[in-house]
Structure formats: structure tokens, C-alpha cells
Amino acid sequence: DAGITQSPRHKVTETGTPVTLRCHQTENHRYMYWYRQDPGHGLRLIHYSYGVKDTDKGEVSDGYSVSRSKTEDFLLTLESATSSQTSVYFCAISGGPRGYTFGSGTRLTVV
């Protein structure tokens, strides 16, 4: 069930460059989320959106910005990538009472 897709799946970028990750959903869910996954930390919320142009910060939002111009798309931007932002990034949509549906993840390496 490919109701949510992320792109790219893998990316290597240089320190100081901007990077944008895309999340696209076909489920018309109001809420969308960006998480990062790091060993020893589980998944931590970066930003979330509760509607078009409505976003808010999560617990690890420093260095990240988001935008949502359409219901189906939620973009995560690293304005100036740093090595500490090397991580696996997951987008998720609310799956109702059964929790989230996750995208396949984006593995980002900042060198």
C-alpha cells in the first residue's frame, strides 16, 4: 500500500549545502510528520503539519524547516546541512487509531 512515498531514498551531500526531502501522500490525511532515526534515540519528531501552510516544531527542529503548500506534499529542508544531520528520515501520516503509516525512509549522509 504505497499511500505515502518519500524521495529521494538515498542522498549524499556536502556540509553547508541545502537539502530538501519530499514526502507525498495519496491518502488525503490532514496530519503529516517528519521524524529522524538515530541509533540510541529511536525516532524523534522534527516537524509536523496539521494542514496546508500549518506547521509546527517537534523536539529536534533546529536546523530544519518545512513547508506544506498542498495537502499531499510535505517538504523538509535542511538550510545548511551539517554532519550531525546525517540520519535516516521518515515521513509519516496519521493512520487513525492504528497509528502512523510511514514512508520508506530517506538515508541522508552529510560529508
Place this chain on the structure above:
Amino acid sequence: AQKITQTQPGMFVQEKEAVTLDCTYDTSDPSYGLFWYKQPSSGEMIFLIYQGSYDQQNATEGRYSLNFQKARKSANLVISASQLGDSAMYFCAMREGLEGYQKVTFGIGTKLQVIP
């Protein structure tokens, strides 16, 4: 304080045996939900099981069951008859609230390895 605590970084289990993965949680919200997700080496996050705070019975989904002990604030995952394909990371998570934005907090995970 940690919202979700998983104290077992790694676990081993013999194939066909049962295994329990521990999870404790902390919340003052009377309405919450507890989840377990599986992450195999391929990286995707797979929903396994859900337990609502008002559910009277423990949740079950095939070989997965959730041992919900509300007074102890624990939500352990029990996998019966382990299979090699169960080798993966397992994350416990909690959703607080019922309406609007629902904050979901994840534990740090437990790596399960099934031994043939």
C-alpha cells in the same frame, strides 16, 4: 522523564520459542494509545499491534500480543513461536490525546535476533 522506556537493547530467542519485549510508559493523559512497530534490516517501519488505554482486553494480532498492565504502565510485546523473519528492531510508541494533533513518542528500540 522518559515517556517510553525500552530497557533491552538486544535480545536473542531460539526459533519457535516465545519472547517478551519490554516497554514501560509514562503519561498523565487518561486517553492514550500504545503501539509496537517492527523495523527489519530493509528499514521500513511496520505496524504490529495497538492497545488503547480504555481497552479492557489485551490486544492480539496473529502471533503478536500486547501484555497491557495499566497500573504498572507497561505494554510488553509477546511474540509466540518465533520465526527467523522476526529478527528486527522493535519500537514501542505511545500516542497521547484523542483529538487533533496527537503526539507520538517512540522508545529507543530493542534488537531481536532469532537463532535457528
